[in-house]
Amino acid sequence: MSLLTVDNLHTYYGNIHALKGVSLTVNQGEIVTLIGANGAGKSTTLRTISGLLAPRQGSIVFGGENIAGQPAHTITGRGLVQAPEGRRVFSQLTVQENLELGAYLRNSQAEVRADIERVFELFPRLRERRRQVSGTLSGGEQQMLAIAMAAARRPAVLLLDEPTQGLAPSIYGILRETFDKLTQEGIALLIAEQNIPFAASIASRCMVLRGGRLILNTGPELLEQPAKIAALFLGEDARDVPASHSPSGSSGLIQSMALG
Ligand code: ATP
Numbered sequence: 051m052s053l054l055t056v057d058n059l060h061t062y063y064g065n066i067h068a069l070k071g072v073s074l075t076v077n078q079g080e081i082v083t084l085i086g087a088n089g090a091g092k093s094t095t096l097r098t099i100s101g102l103l104a105p106r107q108g109s110i111v112f113g114g115e116n117i118a119g120q121p122a123h124t125i126t127g128r129g130l131v132q133a134p135e136g137r138r139v140f141s142q143l144t145v146q147e148n149l150e151l152g153a154y155l156r157n158s159q160a161e162v163r164a165d166i167e168r169v170f171e172l173f174p175r176l177r178e179r180r181r182q183v184s185g186t187l188s189g190g191e192q193q194m195l196a197i198a199m200a201a202a203r204r205p206a207v208l209l210l211d212e213p214t215q216g217l218a219p220s221i222y223g224i225l226r227e228t229f230d231k232l233t234q235e236g237i238a239l240l241i242a243e244q245n246i247p248f249a250a251s252i253a254s255r256c257m258v259l260r261g262g263r264l265i266l267n268t269g270p271e272l273l274e275q276p277a278k279i280a281a282l283f284l285g286e287d288a289r290d291v292p293a294s295h296s297p298s299g300s301s302g303l304i305q306s307m308a309l310g
Contacts, residue, residue, distance in 0.1 A: 141185030190221030
């Protein structure tokens, strides 16, 4: 059974219809990547799921309950957490202080300490740098810290918006290492990415968004063809793309994989 089931999500910015019926599922401990060009709707999808935006239509079932439209802090408290975008850590604060902020939802200091200890076990590199001012960490380490801050809230599902943004490819290994550790803990990841080869290399499933619609839900066979996915970004007709899984629970989604 899936941990998170999103069905037929429609989100607007005023009159702008940004999401036009997005449906997807995320299972425990898996990595699903949401790929698409600028403006495809990746961030809007994540923000709607995490409660930063309220959908006008559709459901988001997490932990057996439809959480669509609930406030972000309630959703975070339930274990569906979005990591700060763009490696947004408090650069004047130390690694430890940032993590303490990440664990702020805990009721007691003892719980905060336990959460941080768990994060340090997951990311020993951060333990080594616990007293270092975050602004002096490398870009990859700052991204690791931003993810660790979210992980300190003990999520079941973690949402990440373009974790490779602004990072040199040489740093991608740190990110992969980070994701591996989280999934080994049973945490599921839903990651928005524009970097197709990276998104393909980490995902068990890869969803392609265009114009606020999910146009493809690929199986591993397509993950080996990043050039094909790139063509989809640019609007090439998907009908010649090898058949893949159809998204579960979708209403009218991907219809015959023809792009509208
Ligand atoms: P990017 O990587 O550029 O952020 P994206 O795939 O995350 O792209 P979104 O940011 O989700 O795309 O944008 C989806 C659509 O919603 C686009 O047409 C965008 O112009 C529009 N949009 C996004 N944010 C706003 C906003 N605050 N106000 C109005 N329209 C917005």
